[in-house]
Amino acid sequence: MDRFDTIPETALAWHREGKGAALATVVETWGSAPRRVGSQLAISGAGEIEGSVSGGCVEGAVVAEAIDAIDEGRPVMLEYGVSDGDAFAVGLACGGTIRVLVEPIGSVMPEQVLEDLTIARDGRVPVAYVTGMKAEQRLVQDGYEERFRMDRSGFEEDGETFVAIHNPPLRLLIVGAVHIAQALVPMARIAGYDPLLIDPRESFASAERFPGETVLHEWPDEGVRAFGLDQRTALVLLTHDPKLDDPALEEALRSDVFYIGALGSTRTHAKRVERMKERGLSDAQIARIHGPIGLDIGAAGPAEIAVAILAQMTQVLRQGG
Numbered sequence: 001m002d003r004f005d006t007i008p009e010t011a012l013a014w015h016r017e018g019k020g021a022a023l024a025t026v027v028e029t030w031g032s033a034p035r036r037v038g039s040q041l042a043i044s045g046a047g048e049i050e051g052s053v054s055g056g057c058v059e060g061a062v063v064a065e066a067i068d069a070i071d072e073g074r075p076v077m078l079e080y081g082v083s084d085g086d087a088f089a090v091g092l093a094c095g096g097t098i099r100v101l102v103e104p105i106g107s108v109m110p111e112q113v114l115e116d117l118t119i120a121r122d123g124r125v126p127v128a129y130v131t132g133m134k135a136e137q138r139l140v141q142d143g144y145e146e147r148f149r150m151d152r153s154g155f156e157e158d159g160e161t162f163v164a165i166h167n168p169p170l171r172l173l174i175v176g177a178v179h180i181a182q183a184l185v186p187m188a189r190i191a192g193y194d195p196l197l198i199d200p201r202e203s204f205a206s207a208e209r210f211p212g213e214t215v216l217h218e219w220p221d222e223g224v225r226a227f228g229l230d231q232r233t234a235l236v237l238l239t240h241d242p243k244l245d246d247p248a249l250e251e252a253l254r255s256d257v258f259y260i261g262a263l264g265s266t267r268t269h270a271k272r273v274e275r276m277k278e279r280g281l282s283d284a285q286i287a288r289i290h291g292p293i294g295l296d297i298g299a300a301g302p303a304e305i306a307v308a309i310l311a312q313m314t315q316v317l318r319q320g321g
Helices: 007-016 059-072 084-089 111-122 145-150 179-190 220-227 242-253 266-278 302-319
Strands: 021-031 040-044 049-051 076-082 096-104 127-131 138-140 162-166 170-175 193-198 233-237 259-262
Touching (some): 040 059, 111 127, 111 162, 145 302, 170 179, 179 193, 233 242, 233 302, 242 259, 242 266, 259 302
Antiparallel strands (some): 021 096, 127 138
């Protein structure tokens, strides 16, 4: 399942079709706002929309303002209060306030910047779009490490410069279609990951055991190479079999994946470390392996082990380590 939205891509297409287009971005919230900071809505000059800034509460007003902004070629900062009644209609207990920055494409947000953003998104390259009512619109890849790790868009300390984080979707590669994987896959989906199972043993990695999931019946090292390993990817090794785990593990240790976890006891992990040393991996590379896998919460049974794994993945993603 691809969780990647197409909002910037849609805005670029509308602009190039001559319809006119703008991107509306939630830049600040107070209270129980329906959408988080960084949420976007694309609006065409004909009133078409893609995405959301409020879950339906204020979209109509934003569209009307955006069409005027497209016609006049200027940015506009909007502020709306969401009533308790409207908030309840979109599943919130109480209302809040949101600020929305509307930027017409071409006259405010340069077409080339938007094109470069879509290229980066397509290539799974994390980028930050720096903007504001008085700022020069630009894309950067460095300087916002904390924001990238936390997926946190927002204003800088000057209160004028807004940084919109565009991270690739999170992915989880699971080697070993075992019982723990059956619990981990749905939990990972809820947490926002796109999971992929890799196991050459078709009796384990079957559609009956993992309905609707993507399963590769390949040797794990080939599978992880085919799917790709980058800094928004986690790798979990669950087979207990060095013939299956080790080749994928070696691929991951030479990559930028943010998390590597391997099932097994402390004794099993010690043997794993020795095998990796024999393959020429450095101590620093090997230290990236979380083994035994998962936070030490006293987990018993596959479901609780899956909870411990997902908790540790989250800890590493958000806090590092």
